[in-house]
Amino acid sequence: MLFPADFLTRVEYLSIMSKRVFRGALLAQRRTMQMGSGIEFSDHREYTVGDDLRYLDWNVYARHGDLLLKRFQEEQDLHVYLMLDCSRSMAFGSPPKFDLARQLVAALAYIAMADLDRIAIVAYADGILSEFPLTRGKARILSIMRYLESIETTGQDTNLEKAVKGLLHRGTRSGLAVVISDLFDAHGFSLGLDQMRYRRFDAHVIQLHDPKEADPALLGDVEFVDMETEDSRKVTVTEKNLKNYRRLFEQHQSDVREYCRNYGLGCTQSRCQVPFDDLIMHMMRESALQAS
Amino acid sequence: MISLTAPTALAFALLALPIIGFYILKVRMRRIPVSTNLFWKQIYEEKPPRSIWQNFRHLISLLVQLLLLTLLVFAIADPFFAWQRNAGRRIVLIVDHSASMQVMSNVQTRLQEAITAANKKLDGVRENDQVAILVADQTPKVAVGMTSHVPTLRRALADIAKSDTSTYIQPSLDLAKQLMGDHPHGEIVVYTDAIPADPAKQFVPPEATQNSALPSTQAAATSVSEPKPEATDKKESAIDWQILGKSADNVGIVQFQARRSLTDSIGYEILINVLNASDKPVKCRLEISLDDVPVDILPIKMQPGERWTTSLEKTSLEGGTLVGRLTNIALQANDTNTNNAKSDPTETSLNGLLLDDTATAILPKRSIQKVLIVSPGNLFLRKAFEANPLVELTVVKDLPQTWPASHLIVLHRLVPTQLPPGNVFVVDPASDCDAWKIETSIDNPIITSQDDASPLMRHIQLDNVIVPKANKLTFTTLPHALASSVNNEIIFAELKEASSTSKRLVLPVDLDSSDLAFRTSFPIMVSNILKWCSSDRDDLLPAQNTGSLLSLDLTQQWPDLQAHKNLSITSPSKESQAVLPVKNTNDDGSLRNVLATIGPFDEAGVWEVAADNGAQDKPEKVSVQSIAVNLSNAQESDTRQVATTDASPAVAAFVSSYFSRPLWFYLAFLACLLLGLEWFMYQRRVIS
Numbered sequence: 001m002l003f004p005a006d007f008l009t010r011v012e013y014l015s016i017m018s019k020r021v022f023r024g025a026l027l028a029q030r031r032t033m034q035m036g037s038g039i040e041f042s043d044h045r046e047y048t049v050g051d052d053l054r055y056l057d058w059n060v061y062a063r064h065g066d067l068l069l070k071r072f073q074e075e076q077d078l079h080v081y082l083m084l085d086c087s088r089s090m091a092f093g094s095p096p097k098f099d100l101a102r103q104l105v106a107a108l109a110y111i112a113m114a115d116l117d118r119i120a121i122v123a124y125a126d127g128i129l130s131e132f133p134l135t136r137g138k139a140r141i142l143s144i145m146r147y148l149e150s151i152e153t154t155g156q157d158t159n160l161e162k163a164v165k166g167l168l169h170r171g172t173r174s175g176l177a178v179v180i181s182d183l184f185d186a187h188g189f190s191l192g193l194d195q196m197r198y199r200r201f202d203a204h205v206i207q208l209h210d211p212k213e214a215d216p217a218l219l220g221d222v223e224f225v226d227m228e229t230e231d232s233r234k235v236t237v238t239e240k241n242l243k244n245y246r247r248l249f250e251q252h253q254s255d256v257r258e259y260c261r262n263y264g265l266g267c268t269q270s271r272c273q274v275p276f277d278d279l280i281m282h283m284m285r286e287s288a289l290q291a292s
Numbered sequence: 293m294i295s296l297t298a299p300t301a302l303a304f305a306l307l308a309l310p311i312i313g314f315y316i317l318k319v320r321m322r323r324i325p326v327s328t329n330l331f332w333k334q335i336y337e338e339k340p341p342r343s344i345w346q347n348f349r350h351l352i353s354l355l356v357q358l359l360l361l362t363l364l365v366f367a368i369a370d371p372f373f374a375w376q377r378n379a380g381r382r383i384v385l386i387v388d389h390s391a392s393m394q395v396m397s398n399v400q401t402r403l404q405e406a407i408t409a410a411n412k413k414l415d416g417v418r419e420n421d422q423v424a425i426l427v428a429d430q431t432p433k434v435a436v437g438m439t440s441h442v443p444t445l446r447r448a449l450a451d452i453a454k455s456d457t458s459t460y461i462q463p464s465l466d467l468a469k470q471l472m473g474d475h476p477h478g479e480i481v482v483y484t485d486a487i488p489a490d491p492a493k494q495f496v497p498p499e500a501t502q503n504s505a506l507p508s509t510q511a512a513a514t515s516v517s518e519p520k521p522e523a524t525d526k527k528e529s530a531i532d533w534q535i536l537g538k539s540a541d542n543v544g545i546v547q548f549q550a551r552r553s554l555t556d557s558i559g560y561e562i563l564i565n566v567l568n569a570s571d572k573p574v575k576c577r578l579e580i581s582l583d584d585v586p587v588d589i590l591p592i593k594m595q596p597g598e599r600w601t602t603s604l605e606k607t608s609l610e611g612g613t614l615v616g617r618l619t620n621i622a623l624q625a626n627d628t629n630t631n632n633a634k635s636d637p638t639e640t641s642l643n644g645l646l647l648d649d650t651a652t653a654i655l656p657k658r659s660i661q662k663v664l665i666v667s668p669g670n671l672f673l674r675k676a677f678e679a680n681p682l683v684e685l686t687v688v689k690d691l692p693q694t695w696p697a698s699h700l701i702v703l704h705r706l707v708p709t710q711l712p713p714g715n716v717f718v719v720d721p722a723s724d725c726d727a728w729k730i731e732t733s734i735d736n737p738i739i740t741s742q743d744d745a746s747p748l749m750r751h752i753q754l755d756n757v758i759v760p761k762a763n764k765l766t767f768t769t770l771p772h773a774l775a776s777s778v779n780n781e782i783i784f785a786e787l788k789e790a791s792s793t794s795k796r797l798v799l800p801v802d803l804d805s806s807d808l809a810f811r812t813s814f815p816i817m818v819s820n821i822l823k824w825c826s827s828d829r830d831d832l833l834p835a836q837n838t839g840s841l842l843s844l845d846l847t848q849q850w851p852d853l854q855a856h857k858n859l860s861i862t863s864p865s866k867e868s869q870a871v872l873p874v875k876n877t878n879d880d881g882s883l884r885n886v887l888a889t890i891g892p893f894d895e896a897g898v899w900e901v902a903a904d905n906g907a908q909d910k911p912e913k914v915s916v917q918s919i920a921v922n923l924s925n926a927q928e929s930d931t932r933q934v935a936t937t938d939a940s941p942a943v944a945a946f947v948s949s950y951f952s953r954p955l956w957f958y959l960a961f962l963a964c965l966l967l968g969l970e971w972f973m974y975q976r977r978v979i980s
Binding site: 184186213224232245248252 | 327335
């Protein structure tokens with residue numbers, strides 16, 4: 001069962017813990033840098049024709065005779081985009097990485113909605129496969145869970161960049177983007193993340209992997225079958241090959257960490273056997289440490 | 293043509309079917325789904341994913357496995373060539389187990405090395421070969437006769453025990469040649485530790501001179517000489533000499549003999565010969581003890597190869613086991629190269645052979661002999677007996693009423709009508725008795741014949757000696773004339789009585805008027821009489837050499853032995869074997885002697901001839917004769933006599949053991965190699 005009976009209880013606990021830990025740093029209400037119709041004063045500017053007279057600062061006019069318009073900082077609710085990798089490679093592992101990914105999406109969505117943020121879920125593989133539109137309110141969690149349960153792994157060519165571009169082309173407002181994937185992207189995981197950065201998204205990467213991917217216990221004559229492309233490759237695996245494989249895998253993980261650190265992206269790498277709430281708690285602590 | 297010993301073993305070739313089946317299963321690779329091929333692509337992009345060799349690898353693997361199976365099947369079938377059937381060898385292994393084979397060589401004795409080498413030789417024994425094992429000795433021992441059953445041969449080799457005997461190879465070679473017969477593929481392999489470079493000097497006999505100082509009767513008991521091998525022997529070329537061991541220094545006693553003193557009745561002389569068989573100057577101590585009581589300690593210093601000889605004169609009435617022991621063997625202090633070793637009292641590097649550090653000799657107990665002289669008075673007669681320290685002399689002038697027992701009764705002129713019981717020596721009888729009658733007086737008889745074989749005439753030469761005055765006696769029984777005149781008149785006689793064991797002698801010579809020649813021989817005659825009448829066996833039996841045979845004269849002990857049973861001899865290691873005495877009689881039925889052949893002595897030390905006392909209630913062994921046995925062989929003690937280090941024998945042994953095996957061995961060996969190749973190729977996967 002993807003969502004156990006106590007899932008919501010554990011998620012609610014995480015929500016409470018997030019308020020205590022983050023204090024709005026991650027998913028709470030945020031002030032944007034945009035000026036607008038908020039209630040908190042920001043500065044003045046000269047009046048121009050056509051401006052709303054309601055925002056004239058009459059006190060200044062009375063004292064100095066200048067027509068100045070009061071500006072307020074606009075307060076917006078945070079848009080959280082949860083990008084779920086639905087490629088077939090996510091079906092690998094025991095339990096499959098996809099299960100943990102969906103549990104994480106549901107949990108993060110609940111926490112965000114509990115903080116009055118808006119969340120959207122984007123399932124992608126070769127491109128955007130499906131989308132759970134922006135929504136708010138904790139009551140929507142059940143719909144989200146049903147939606148997540150309905151998603152299956154598919155696709156033959158994982159492309160994060162294409163998915164991100166598809167998201168951006170819709171005029172999506174920037175916000176927090178959480179990418180939950182194994183980042184086994186033949187086109188390169190950085191291209192999609194670059195697009196997010198360019199559009200001022202606050203990105204956070206949750207990279208999942210299975211221990212068998214990190215250290216495959218394979219020796220001898222085998223035929224590898226790529227779960228995504230279904231390409232097969234007959235090889236003879238030797239100790240030397242295994243050593244090289246482990247080196248390359250670790251290099252890939254290291255590249256992801258290095259990229260995120262260089263561009264200020266949050267990064268969480270985990271095995272798929274870790275419980276979702278433990279992983280989220282770990283993320284919270286990491287963020288709290290960085291904030292402090 | 294190749295034939296198979298077990299053609300039914302070819303049925304094992306059916307195992308090829310499962311091998312091919314497994315091969316087909318093996319070619320079908322496991323399909324393993326992976327989340328991504330990204331990393332594997334990077335790994336295998338560096339070279340072609342499957343080279344031609346790899347493509348054929350499985351097929352080669354199958355061929356290797358089938359070849360492996362073929363080799364194993366043929367190995368089990370035990371093939372052999374036609375020439376092998378016709379060319380079965382006949383091999384005789386001669387193992388020298390002499391004393392010098394006890395020398396340690398590395399971690400093994402030379403004998404153990406010989407057994408190991410012989411076992412290696414057995415590794416190369418083929419199906420049709422016949423092998424016999426002889427243990428080299430004076431009388432060769434057949435450890436196992438001609439057989440091709442290798443386990444039996446190995447057991448026989450394992451059972452070969454060390455021996456303290458000298459090296460006797462030639463008798464074994466002779467026997468080996470007899471076993472070989474006219475076989476066209478005969479081979480004799482001798483495992484020994486020493487062979488001179490000059491074949492003409494092979495196995496020279498033990499010191500021919502070592503017993504030269506002994507009486508002739510003693511020399512007869514020394515070891516039998518080793519004959520030289522015939523250099524022109526046509527079979528000589530088939531003899532493979534396997535020289536074992538490495539050169540070792542040694543210091544040992546090569547001669548240790550004791551004999552009675554010629555001048556002192558209770559004295560004895562020891563002849564000692566110590567050999568420094570090393571290339572270094574050596575010092576040591578020779579400790580001599582008699583029944584564990586120290587007799588003498590002699591410091592000895594010897595130059596390389598020197599033989600140290602000495603003789604000692606000692607006295608002992610009690611006798612016992614005389615032991616000479618070399619101790620504190622060390623390099624001499626003035627040797628500049630031996631600063632460290634000289635203080636070590638247990639310098640084993642100088643003492644390769646421990647056996648010859650100790651030598652023994654048996655010194656019989658001398659018993660006091662009681663003599664009663666009944667004489668009106670003759671100082672010369674009395675002094676002749678008094679001169680012997682073993683004599684307890686009593687002199688009376690009149691015939692006693694009763695005759696003491698266990699006495700030698702010497703009657704001078706006074707003769708009772710009936711001779712007393714026991715041993716009696718009558719000198720110049722003046723009256724008749726039951727054994728003789730005095731006829732006339734003889735003037736100046738000339739002694740013309742004497743019984744030189746009699747122990748009573750030992751060291752006495754009376755030929756042509758004129759006795760001034762004597763009596764002519766007429767004996768009631770025929771006496772044994774020990775000395776008689778030209779007219780066959782008895783001058784000295786032994787009176788024989790078939791029904792009595794008493795010894796009776798008569799010398800009808802007037803001592804007072806005898807001349808110098810007779811007076812000179814008379815004390816010797818007295819000494820012979822005392823020795824002859826003595827119940828003890830006072831002849832000193834010389835120490836025997838190991839490997840020798842001894843013909844033991846038990847004549848004197850025979851009356852006692854008749855009451856005893858189970859005569860046996862016990863070795864120093866307490867192993868007993870029965871002794872069967874042989875009784876020899878004269879033509880008249882009288883006992884001539886009782887002889888027992890003992891030996892060969894294969895162990896140094898004191899051997900004990902004993903018999904049961906015959907008592908029903910308290911049976912126990914009664915010692916009859918102790919026999920000292922020593923190595924006493926300079927050739928054995930010289931453990932340097934090893935062939936110089938030469939790799940060729942080892943190479944030859946290697947070649948003979950590893951390249952003369954049956955065909956199945958090589959097939960199995962090849963199969964093992966292929967198995968290793970298969971494992972190397974596929975378990976380690978070095979190809980990819």
